[in-house]
Amino acid sequence: MILKRNLLVMALASAGLTVAFGVQAATGDNGAQAAPGTSQQSSTASTNNGSGGTSQTTTNSKSQQALAKSLSTVTVTGFSSSVEKSIDYQRYADTIQNVVTAADIGGLPDQSIADALTRLPGVSAERIAGQASQINCRGLSGNFIETTLDGREQPSTSGSNYIQFDQYPSELINMATVYKSSQASLIEGGVGCTIAMQTANPLENPKDQSLNVDARGSYDGQAHDIVGDHAMGYRASVAYQGKFLDNTLGIGIGVAQLYQPHVSEQFVGEAFGGLQSLNPNNPNSAQAYVPEGIQLQQDGGTERRTGYLSTVVWKPTDHLQITGDMYYSKFDNDYYGYGFRSQNFYGNNAIITNPIIGAGNTLLGGTVSTNPNQSNVQFANETTADNYSTNTGVFSGGLNLKWNSGPWHVESDLSLSHAESNEINVDTTADAYTGLGTADPKLMNQSVTYALNGLNVGSATVSNPGVYTNPNDMALSRYGVYPYIYHDRYRAFRTAVQYDLESNPIFTDIQAGIYLNNHTFEANRTVWVYGSEWNSYPVAGEPPLPLSSADTQQVCWKGKFSGLPCFLKLNTSAILAQYGIHPNPQLDLDNNSWSGIQSGTVHEKVRDVFLMGDIDTTLWNHELTGNIGLRVSHTSQGSSGIQEVEPGQGVPMTDGFGYVANDFIPINVGMSYTKWLPSMNLIYHWTDNDQTRFSIAKVLSRPPIDSMLAGAGSYITNGQYNVWGGTSPLLRPLTAMQYDLDYEHYFDNSSGLFTAGVFVKHIDTFVQTNVTYNNFNFASVGITVPNNPATGQPYLNGSYTTAYNAQGSMIRGLELSFQKTHFLPGIWSGLGFGANYAFTQSPFGAVSTLGGPAQVQALPGLSRNVASAQVFFDNGLFSANLTGNYRSKFVSDSQIAVTNQIVYFAPEMVWDLQTAYNVTKNVSLLFQVLNLTNQPTRTYFGNSSETGTIQYFGRTLYAGFNIKI
Template sequence: MPQSHHRSTVPAMPTQRRFSALPRASALALACSAVLAFSAQAQQAQSADAGKAPAQETAKTLDKVEVIGIRRSIATSVETKNEATSIVEAVSAEDIGKLPDISIADSISRLPGLTMQRVDGRGQVIHIRGMSEQFAGTLLNGREQVSTGDSRGVEFDQYPAELINAVTVYKTPDASLIGQGLSGTVDMQTVRPLDFKERKIVVGAQGERNSFGKLTDGGKHTGYRLSASYIDQFANDTIGLAIGAARLNAPFQEKHYKSWWWANTSLWGAPQGAKPDDAIALQGAEAWVKSRDATRDGVMAVLEFKPNDTWHSVLDAYHSKFDQSEWMRGAMWTNDPWWNNGAVTYTSANTTNYNGTPVVTSGTLSGIRPVVRNDNNLRNDTLSAFGWNTEYKTGPFTVTADLSYSRAEREQSMLETYAGMTTGLNVDFRIPLSAGYAWYGLPDLSAPASVKLGDPQGWGHDGRLEDSRQVDTLKAFRLSLNHALDSSFLSSYDIGYNFSRRSKDKHADVYFADLPGRTPVAVDPSLLQSPTDLGFAGMGSVLTFDPRALLSRYYNVHLSETNDDLQKDYRIEEDIGTFYAKANIDTTLGERVNLRGNVGFQYIHTNQKSNGVGITPTGPAAVSGVGASYNDFLPSINLVFDFNNGWNLRVGAAKEQMRPRINDMGAYANVGVSVGNGVAQWSGSGGNPRLEPFRAKAFDISVEKYFGPASYVALAAFYKDLESYVYTSTIPWDFSGYEFDTPTPPQSNIGTFSAPANGQGGYMRGVEFSTSLGGELLHPALEGFGLLLNGSYTESSIDPDGPGGSSTDTIPGLSKIVANATVFYEKNGFSARVSERFRDPYRGEYSYIFGQRSYRYTRSERTIDMQVGYDFPQTSRLHGLSLLLQVNNLNNEPFTTQVSDSNGLGLMFPEEYTEYGRQYLLGVRYSF
């Protein structure tokens, strides 16, 4: 297999170590991975040579043995980990554009210390070392990427797995790595055509099906995936071309139930009929089904030119378009004692003892008026990334220039409509106190004569439409110099400068849809679709229609924006200049230890500003040009002590920083003047354009033992001292520029402002264990079997609510225990793999009502995936053809959350319970 080409935009890894008692993990080592070495005789021979001075390794050329599939992927990943000077984890494609999982997020989340957060049933964002996606940097071919989300966290479902050849996750900083994160840095890599010595064409097709079938009209439960790639070399292998395309048409299905909030309202002077005065009760609920159709088209192209050893130029481009249509049908209601003047009451209530407190779990509710929801959400994402890297060598000097451009655009339209009965209902119910669906004996809510369009919950409108658009753009230029040294201590040094300009614009319009006279009206039966079944939650069927088809026929639509809606509009601009220098170490300590690594620093100058909308007593006002400028000096050191017998000791230390969340930096504000004792003072709340980064000191250590090209064991520990964390706090604020009439004008422009602000941090610390083992290491009869296993434990002293906040909250993304296990078999063309991913409970960050962000206590998850495949051998006329069956979420693991009671008793109750079904994929792949 050809060696991967390391671009100058990422830290280079040494291509050869001068002292090594193990075979190099090169083409020879990969060939040898077919018969994983380290028999008992090899172990004895290594022990016998332990006292001898290492000598330059010699090896005779062997016949080529092509290693493909799972073992090839593992061997390449282990090589990357072994050769790196930083502490890294890696995943490599089994073949061109064939990552070992259904998605990039799935593949990355199996690495030690990493996990993913499921969003809408699919892996979307990655958590590294117990920190949410906002703390991770994401690169494509070594260049920072923008995000289609509302902050910095990259959504990996934008990148087709078929177009990505490898992923490296840096856990320790490197001075020459631009766009690093605080928790880690994910670098996705596409192929380099000149790494291949011959033309390569690969085509693939898969059919996809969801086990739930079709849950509601408008959605589908079947889909497909198509991909094709072409790699070729021209002009005596001086020009290389790679082109890839991938199309995803995937169905996603969802069965959802949610408890709204739990409380004993009698303690607040609001009893409810037969409910016991000492009992806690659920105050509202919802159930729905969702059907999503996602279509993603992605293309990748790489043009590589290397006419000689002096000049090397690479131009790469990536583009994807992601379209999603989502249909949601369901029912929801509130039954708290304040709704509709206490219209809802209990006519019977049975309680269950729950941790010493009675909780209503069954009975009869009287007077509820469920709202039947028919929603349609449209999302269109476009992502583009272009880069041009040119490298010129002259003598010991290498000069590299790199230009890049990344742009992400999201257009979203969220429409919700309401219907229901005009009278209250008496409903029997059963509610579990553990994760699961509840049961409500609702009448038929699909009858058009009794279920009419309207506003049964009294929300003040009969429908709501929000259209939003955001654009994230990043332009960057980098110039660097590497000087190779003839030294017994330093192999080279690097210096460079990178300048980037990023802007993120967001705009939203909110409309209300009202029926004429706000009078309920029945839907024309000719516009109705098949009723949607909510029987899984005991709610029967609900009225079903296409809400967009009804919008112009039944509703008057008008712009209606609250102050919160107006403040969704903002623009953030960042200019960041990074100067870096790094010395690369390659020396020996005595006769038995090779020392390699680097020591360096980054000096970062940041200039940021924001525009937004300020809400004042005299109306909305534009706020522009508010920002800050600051500098960071970030030293780093990475050392690898190679003991020449497969043992490596790695140590790293660095200062790190992570830019704050973009949506926290908006110049949106609510501004007023308060008067106390005759003194007027400015006050307000909103975003903080002057927000500075999260900053930390980090220390890492890793002990690794390599048994061969695809087998190793590693134990690592890390400690991060976060000197600064961002909390919502009341801080002094300069209100210069806010002008409006007030009876008593403030004498000073300085007032108080509640906003995200830099405050006291704390520690993050953890340990990680990982191993990759071939069955041959245990017994020859186990040849072909293998095991990948890793686990991590992470803890933190940081309270995300700030010092003195809640003792139960944890920072977003922190699961104390994360573990992954994969058992595989690969031999004679047949392959099989079963993987399990586990993560402890954590505080997840999700999109909430009206596009706001919310934190929710997400319960532990254990998901199982499997793959079975067959590659036809070279002796077959079907050589090059592969068959593959994949099942994702084999155990149909539900997504579950919990919520605390509202009386402050510290009790945790079930909140959301959602199932997504199993995802089946069956396909073929042909390579020639």
């Protein structure tokens, strides 16, 4: 009998591999085609909250029983409990996954769930404004990560696919699972990984009634260096769980608020242009790659995040459970920036003397002066006043039903999720003028002497510093408002059925289910502009606005930035009001047609079915568990927007300023595709404490939603019709075959683990935006070429700037993890240690010229080395936790100068510390330090001498208390 079962299992594994490769070869697209060209590790899809994890149904019942039995033996409390629960979750998982758990709803010590996730192997974060926000996983950016809350896909506030995890307070998240391998019951979308966040089920609370109150004040000393900023803040949360009606009704309510200063000081070196003469008036002068300019900026303001959670669970019988829950998070970031900017070093705008030339013939410093032979002077030293205030909100809620009777298990979930983001994005500049108050004011002749300093703050001095702090010499040249408004909505339904097989020699159960999801994304761009930068191209009736001492304040730098030029802080609203000017951003189809072209709607309709079987059998006298299955996903996608045509050939459209445009037509373009996604997970149990995992799956991530907008502008050159936009609704999804092999050893009594694993991902395609094709056949993508009035015939095909599916690549990596508790006797038994390391590499390369000479840059989001280490002590009375997170350099487009720029992020190591003392069993005192060493974010271009951004955020100190009743 054992021999027959072994043969069956080997045949099953062989069939799984055959199906995986066979389906990959058979998969195709339907429709039109695009243009060529704080805790540790864990487990199962078990549900803590009654509303489901990412998995659409329960998992292997035998694994669930073993997990429940193991968790019931955990007797320690506090952070040690969280560690040991995480170890057990991973041990009994059917897939390769890691987990962070909380001892209770307020148990995670982190500012957001993003901080906790970075302590897992292969998981890292991009720090935006000093906070962990976008998660990278296994060398892939957030656009390749699927994220759910209580089993429901989460909408995004980023304007793209990636989730901004600082939107989720850690106090309201009970557990987060990172799925490294896939299974058929998982909602597709995570080529990098899938992150499933879960909230608590009040019926599983060990107490009939519990109340958790947490309050702590915060202090960031660097805020004192920023004009108008405040150093103090706070973080507070209240969570209640109760069980009623004989433990058949559970109610959970949670509120968490974070209020803190927005703190950032930055020295910015902008991208390099082409090779040019340093003296445009002398053709024999030296040549170099010259940057656009430099920026010096203080960013301040306040951040307020408030999260709300409510859960009602009704379990009238042992067979039926109904859950209704709602999560809402609102994040208001009142973010301003004041500073000094030197711009337009390149072209014929300036003469450069005393140059400092770096490797690759790039200009790293020198004296930049006004070119007296330039008629429209554009080189200038400017005072800047920016406003990037953003208001975001995320709602996720639904109704979940579970029914169990004998071998039958049914789960259904109906949900609605919505996100909105509104960034005001104000860009203001003031310049030094002669002839203010006359009919023809002129930009002053100016100069700046600067030097980049690699990964440290550079230097800059101006020839006449008093000019830039004297309101009588300065005037407001331009005030521009460019809002970004996004709406992201999901309406979904999923249901799954599981039937347990009691006597089958291989399978413990069979599962099947469906998933329906309608996804809508809206982008709305508006604009309002007064004047022109540097007044180089004066706008009639919009002259520079002279300043007054009542509307300005002199600001000088402190600390690491001391010695940089002082500047004027502008009260822009008062300046505009003084001249009777009132900004009113609207859709502008006349002077700023891009506001209509970049607006539009994207629709995705997903229709999935899956079939999966859980495995529990014997192979060569050892237990073999896991699952095998197939998911079939059908997607219809389309986008509506406007396309620019010749004047008079469009449909009349009225913009927000009352202008009637006749050079645009509405367009609606789309396609559909079906993907077959097989998967198999096998766990071979050598002993009770040792096991090997093997996984193979085909996985899918949809294109970034903002890259699928249909809007396009056009222009005519030499009888050719040219189209620009940089996006396309005909993008195909990213699919990959991925393979995982892990070895895992677990120490006795859940006291630790050691794991080692390797993975390979073969990704078929990557999306590239803003790619230009010449002599393009527009009819092939549904674009109508207008007629040439001179000939009566369509214009010739010209260039097409769009997005397309470029050739894919391979990613491979190694992940190691070690965790140990209770390895010392006596009072030191509460000491624990954990460490993770991940090595990831890919041959992928993209050419960039932002650093001067052409260079090949790696896959965005990929750090070759990612590591974390954690030392903690917990004896029930006192606990301390010191954590360090390291990632090596990586590429990202997160640097914002005048536009987003692709740069290298330098290696960084961030340390956090938390301590707690239990005054009584109900009251504890807390102390935290985040970013213990004030680690800055450093970016650069071609090499580390070519400064991108040097940005300091300060360290944040927290002190407070926690009450548990």
